[in-house]
Amino acid sequence: MAIVSRGFHGRRQPSEHRLPPGQYEVRDFPVLSAGPTPRISRDTWEFTIVTETGARHSWSWPQLMALPAEEPLVDLHCVTKWSKFATPWRGVSMDTLLGDVETEADYALVHSYGGYTTNLPVADLLDGQAWIAYGYDGEDLAPEHGGPARLLVPHLYLWKSAKWVRGIQLLLQDEPGFWESAGYHDYGDPWREQRYQGD
Amino acid sequence: MTKPSQHAQDAHDTRPPPRPAPGPFPDELDVPYLDGEYEDGNALAGPLSEIFAVDLTAAEGRCTGCGTTGPIARLHVYGPAPGLVARCPDCGQVVLRLVRGGDAAWLDVRGMVSLRIRIEG
Numbered sequence: 001m002a003i004v005s006r007g008f009h010g011r012r013q014p015s016e017h018r019l020p021p022g023q024y025e026v027r028d029f030p031v032l033s034a035g036p037t038p039r040i041s042r043d044t045w046e047f048t049i050v051t052e053t054g055a056r057h058s059w060s061w062p063q064l065m066a067l068p069a070e071e072p073l074v075d076l077h078c079v080t081k082w083s084k085f086a087t088p089w090r091g092v093s094m095d096t097l098l099g100d101v102e103t104e105a106d107y108a109l110v111h112s113y114g115g116y117t118t119n120l121p122v123a124d125l126l127d128g129q130a131w132i133a134y135g136y137d138g139e140d141l142a143p144e145h146g147g148p149a150r151l152l153v154p155h156l157y158l159w160k161s162a163k164w165v166r167g168i169q170l171l172l173q174d175e176p177g178f179w180e181s182a183g184y185h186d187y188g189d190p191w192r193e194q195r196y197q198g199d
Numbered sequence: 200m201t202k203p204s205q206h207a208q209d210a211h212d213t214r215p216p217p218r219p220a221p222g223p224f225p226d227e228l229d230v231p232y233l234d235g236e237y238e239d240g241n242a243l244a245g246p247l248s249e250i251f252a253v254d255l256t257a258a259e260g261r262c263t264g265c266g267t268t269g270p271i272a273r274l275h276v277y278g279p280a281p282g283l284v285a286r287c288p289d290c291g292q293v294v295l296r297l298v299r300g301g302d303a304a305w306l307d308v309r310g311m312v313s314l315r316i317r318i319e320g
Contacts, residue, residue, distance in 0.1 A: 032280055032281060115228050198301075
């Protein structure tokens with residue numbers, strides 16, 4: 001065992017991680033909420049993608065569990081300026097879920113149980129950038145963090161990673177979601193510090 | 200439309216039944232909720248005073264979801280980050296949202312039919 005004086009290390013700082021502009025690191029996992037926490041039973045849970053033609057592709061909880069799972073280890077960046085490094089998730093890639101969906105849509109509006117919505121380009125859901133996550137740190141995803149399942153899109157500010165996800169509406173035109181229609185940026189890239197409209 | 204706190208309705212419960220959400224997922228609002236942490240509408244007094252000259256917490260609004268009329272102070276307020284979200288205490292609909300960022304404030308009151316503001320004559 002190496003003998004290391006903690007005093008020379010100071011605050012533990014994983015060197016492989018970088019902070020976007022204006023962010024600071026946290027070690028806990030803050031919970032922000034725009035309303036009460038929905039309590040969704042896995043027995044009735046359903047995830048549905050609705051295309052621009054109205055075609056619906058739905059997955060029950062057992063059907064989601066039957067799909068190949070991935071375990072992304074990602075950094076999170078919240079628009080309220082905290083960042084959390086190396087968060088361990090388990091979920092299904094959106095590439096898998098969108099794989100058989102025929103669409104010409106460029107935009108997505110994500111819907112959550114409880115009424116929350118958020119929008120992003122379809123391109124940001126593809127190529128290994130997004131998951132429907134149902135596990136965190138080896139456990140079932142807790143309701144306060146979006147369980148039973150949430151969208152995980154870690155390259156955008158965390159408000160885009162909709163908790164309690166219910167479905168995704170594919171659209172030919174962009175439609176702002178809950179925070180995007182109340183002053184927050186339409187895209188929300190933390191590396192370009194796109195917090196508010198006009199940033 | 201659903202109520203944000205406890206949803207087990209009994210025979211004396213006069214709350215309106217949940218209304219289907221607009222859009223492709225009409226069941227997304229028809230869910231039970233865990234108790235959430237919120238403040239009453241007096242929490243809006245400071246942030247709104249940055250915008251309006253009068254204290255709006257006593258002003259009476261009408262919820263577009265269930266028709267309930269009451270003062271801003273009765274709303275259930277979640278936040279403050281990413282923004283303040285004020286919900287109807289009876290049906291849970293979002294009545295008011297206030298985001299303060301940079302050099303601007305965004306105020307959305309689409310959940311309210313009107314606001315009656317008492318003014319000294």
